[in-house]
Amino acid sequence: MARPGARIDGFELGEVLHEGGMALLFRVTHPDHTLPLLMKVPRLRPGEDPAAIVSFEMEQMILPRLSGPHVPLFVAQAGFEVDPYVVMERIEGPSLSARLRDLPLPPEEVATIGAAVAEALDDLHRQHVVHLDVKPANILFRPDGTAVMADFGLAHHEQLPDLMAEEFRLPYGSAPYMAPEQALGLRSDPRSDLFALGTVLYQLATGELPFGAPQHLRAVKRRQWRDPVPPRRRNPAIPPWLQEIMLRCLEPVADRRYPSAAQLAFALRHPDQVALGPRATKKRRDPPLVVLRRWLRPEPPAPPPRGTAGQVAGAPIFAVALDLSQGGEGLGALLRDQMAKILAGRPEARLACLNVLRGPSTGAEVNPHVRRLVELRHWARPLGLPEARVTFHVLEATDAAEAILDYARANRVDHLVLGARENSMARRLLGSVSGKVAAEAPCNVTVVRRRRLDNAGA
Amino acid sequence: MRIAILADIHGNLEAFRACLEHARTGGADRVVLLGDLVGYGADPEAVLDLAVQEVAAGALALLGNHDEAAAAGRSPGMNDVAAAAIAWTHRRLDPGQRRFLAGLPLSAEIEGCLLVHAEASDPGAWHYVTDAEAARRSLDATEAAITVCGHVHRPALYSLGESGKLTPFRPVTGAPVPLARSRRWLAVLGAVGQPRDSNPAACYGMLDTTTPEITWVRVPYDIAAAASKIRAAGLPERLADRLFLGR
DSSP, X not given: OXXXXXXXXXXXEEEEEEEOSSEEEEEEEETTEEEEEEEEEEOOSTTSOTHHHXXXXXXXXXXXXXXXXXSXXXXXXXXXXXXXXXXXXXXXXOBGGGGGGGOSOOHHHHHHHHHHHHHHHHHHHHTTEEOOOOSGGGEEEOTTXXXXXXXOTTOEETTSOOHHHHHOSSOOSOTTTOOHHHHTTOOOOTHHHHHHHHHHHHHHHHSSOTTOOOSXXXXXXXXXXXXXXXXXXXOTTSOHHHHHHHHHHTOSSGGGSOSSHHHHHHHHXXXXXXXXXXXXXXXXXXXXXXXXXXXXXXXXXXXOTTHHHHHHHTSOEEEEEOOOSSSHHHHHHHXXXXXXXXXXTOTXXXXXXXXXXXXXXXXXXXXXXXXXXXXXXXXXXXXXOXXXXXEEEEEEOSOHHHHHHHHHHHXXXXXXXXXXXXXXXHHHHHOOHHHHHHHHOSSEEEEEOOOOOOOTTO | OEEEEEOOOTTOHHHHHHHXXXXXXXXXXXXXXXXXXXXXSSOHHHHHHHHHXXXXXXXEEOOOHHHHHHHHTXXXXXXXXXXXXXXXXXXXXXXXXXXXXXXXXXXXXXXXXXXXXXXXXXXXXXXXXXXXXXXXXXXXXXXXXXXXXOSSSSOEEEEEOTTSOEEEEOOOTTOOEEOOTTSEEEEEOOOSSXXXXXXXXXXXXXXXXXXXXXXXXXXXXXXXXXXXXXXXXXXXXXXXXXXXXXX
C-alpha cells in the first residue's frame, strides 16, 4: 500500500506532494537514480470515479513514449495486477498556479510564459500527442524557464488506442480552459491545446477567466458561439498585439486559430511583427446577430484531416536568408522562385525573411537597418503573401552563418532557404555561409545556386 | 519473448520470404504462421516447403480456412475466384503436403496469448472479426488477456476494459501499442501475402510478450514477381492485379 515510509519495487516513498482528484503524488527516492523523482498512484478506493483508472492507463501508455525537455522523464511503472504506479522525474520548479496570486501579470511576462508553453505544446504535438488538459496546475517550469507539461491522463495519442474517448461519453478536461470542439468529444486536434493556452494567457493578463468556471458541459459548449469580453476592456494595459494573439487562440473554430503551436510561439516572441487585425482593437463582444449566426452554424467541428502531427507538419515555418549586398538581382530572383515553389499548396505555412547586417556602418545617410528592411519587403512583394504570413528580420552579427543558425533554433524554423555565394574570392575570405548552415542547421536546408557555365573538360 | 506472427501468406513466396527475413533481423525469438498458408498465390509448394522447414526449426503453424479447403479439395461457401484458386492449389499439392495442412491445429497458446486464424468463439467456423460486435464475441469466448488473429487482411485492435466498453483502434504501421494488463485485447493482423487495406506492402505482427506490446510491421517485397507468376499459372487475373493495389 502506498503511504509515506513504504517501499515499493525499491522506491522509498516520502511525503505526499499532491492529492488530486484522480491520483496521489509522492516524493520518492531510489538508490539507482540521482534524478529527483515522484510516484503517481491512482485512487482506487470503492466509489472513486472509474475515470481515474482509465486516465491512469492512458498516462501509463503515453508517458513512456514521450521524450525531450518538455515532459517529465519516465522512469518506471507497474500495472493493475499489483499496486499500480508511475515513477517519473520530479520537476523542481513551481507550477504556473503559483503565479495566479499576482494577477494580472505584465504583458511582457504573459508573452514570455505563453511562448515557453507554446514551445512545449509544439514538441508534444510533433510527438503525436494532444494534451487536452492545459491549465496552470499542469504547466511546470525548469529552472532555465523551459516549460514542462505534466499529467497525460486526459491526453490523446494518435498512434495509440484512445481509451478515454470510448469509455466516457462525457468529455473530461478542465471546464474553464476546455476548447469547444473538445466539449463535443473531438480529441485529435492540436489546436484544442492552443485554445486552452489562450484561456490561460487571458487569465494571466486580466486576472479573470474568459468563460468563467462553468459546472456543466452545456455551459462549456456555449463557447462555440459566445465570444469572451475583449481582454483590453478588462485591462487597458494589455497592448493590441497581445489581444490579437489571445483572441486568435480563442477563436471558436479551430481553422481560425494559429495553425500550430510553433507559429503561436513565434508571434509571442515577435510582438512587433504581429499583424494587427480587427481582433487587436475589438472593444466589445460580438453583437447578438453575429453570435446567432454562429449558433445556427450547421456543421459540427471535424477532426484535422491530416491528424495531430500532420496538422503541425502542414503549417511549417520557413526562413529565407538573403544576402542583399551581392549576388545581385539574379540570385534574389532564383531564391524567390524557389520560395514560391516551396510555399505552393501550403496556405498555413509562414515565412520569415532574414538579412544579416555585419556590424553598424558609419556615415550612412539612411539607417542601414531600416534600408535592409525596405529591401527585404521589396524582395518578398512578388510572392504575394498576406501580412499575417510573412515577417522581416535584420539580424546584426559578425558571423552570418551563426546568426542564421541561432535564429532557426530560437524560432523553431522547419526549413531554411538561402543562396550560395558565387564570388569564389569572397567565399575563400569569409567562408561559405551556406555550407556551414547546411551542415549545422536543426532543420531542412535548401541551398540555391546559379548554374555555373564552366568550360567542360578544360 | 518476441514472436513474429505471419497471417494470410496465401501462397505468396516473395512476401513470405521478405517478412521472415525482416522478422529475423528484427530479433524475433519465435515464428508463428497464423493460417492460410496457401490459396490465391502461385507458389503453394514452395511456401509449404518453407513452412515445414520453419516448423522443424521451432515455428508454430496453425490452420486457416484456405488451408483446410486446399487439403480437402473442397471450397464450400467461397466465391468463384477463391474456389478456382483452391481447386488449382489442391492439384498442385502432393499427398504429404495435403496431410501437413490437414494436420494443423486451429489454435494454440503461447505465454498466455491465444493464437487463432479467424477468432476464438468458434475457430473452425471461420467468422470474420470486422467490427466491435464480432470482436466482443471472440473476447467473451476466451480467458486469454491477448488474442491474435488474421483472416480479415486488414489491421485492427480491439480492447476491452473493466467497465465492459470495447475500444476499436486502427493500428499505425511501426508504432508499438502497449497492451496494458488491466484490459483484454484482440489484435487482428494484416495479411502477408494479400493485403487489403490499400497498402500493398506485406504485413506481419511483432508481439513482445514481456512488455507486452504489439507492432504492425510493413515490409516491401517484389510484387511484380509474385503477380507475374499468378498470371503465368493461369490463375484469375484479379488475384495478380490486387497485389499492386493492396485491395
